[in-house]
Amino acid sequence: MENNTKMHTGDLNFYYGKFQALHHISMDFYKNRVTALIGPSGCGKSTYLRCLNRMNDLIPGTRVQGKALLDGMDIHDPAVDVVNLRKRVGMVFQKPNPFPKSIFENIAYGPRVNGIKDKGQITRIVEKSLKQAAIWNEVKDRLNESALGLSGGQQQRLCIARALAVDPEVLLMDEPASALDPIATQKIEALVTELSSKLTIIIVTHNMQQAARVSHRTAFFYMGKLIEVNDTDTLFTKPKLKQTEDYITGRFG
């Protein structure tokens, strides 16, 4: 492991019942770097992403083997508090999923759950998070209105703000722009680039142009296996393996 490694998995296997969805996945994720996970539908990208903050624990009948480390700490250690793990490793989903509450309350929720009671501090966190997610100007005059009244792209930036409000170290993003139009997508991509100066970001995307635009490193998955991982430029211009080349040139997938 390099010393700028934030997360690492070693020989990670994952099963839904008897079905093995991930096979021996070993890779590192670096601080202040965006890593894209690409590959055809069903290859295990989302499953792998969910292994990184133990979201799969919520799915009955699943089993994980192997190592998953955050700053060298085994995230499966019985001493690990999963709520705290998910605070450190936040997540944004494909479909924006704001709570049916006001814009303000969507962001204030996490910090409150984490024990922050001071109203002034909560207000500062709400403003800072909305600014970080590049949506403050659009919502600052309607903080008490329902989040459900926002457009899809605004809702997704709100969900990013909600994730940022608890000050995560890693942000997992599962196709965060796939439900959005091109302009909203551009905003999310710009945001990913901006946030990478502070966080480790891991993003699942179907869109190879998007991976090329936003990520420093790209990992290609196929049928539950990590086929190739490299600097994004190298992976797209000089893939080592034919399978990767076939996928990125659109010959399958």
Ligand SMILES: Nc1ncnc2c1ncn2[C@@H]1O[C@H](COP(=O)(O)OP(=O)(O)OP(=O)(O)O)[C@@H](O)[C@H]1O
């Ligand atoms: N809850 C589940 N129960 C059983 N099998 C599942 C479950 N979720 C996913 N799978 C299976 O695990 C494999 C990997 O799925 P996963 O969703 O991780 O792939 P993906 O690469 O993210 O696909 P997509 O790009 O279509 O979202 C697939 O064969 C899928 O059918």
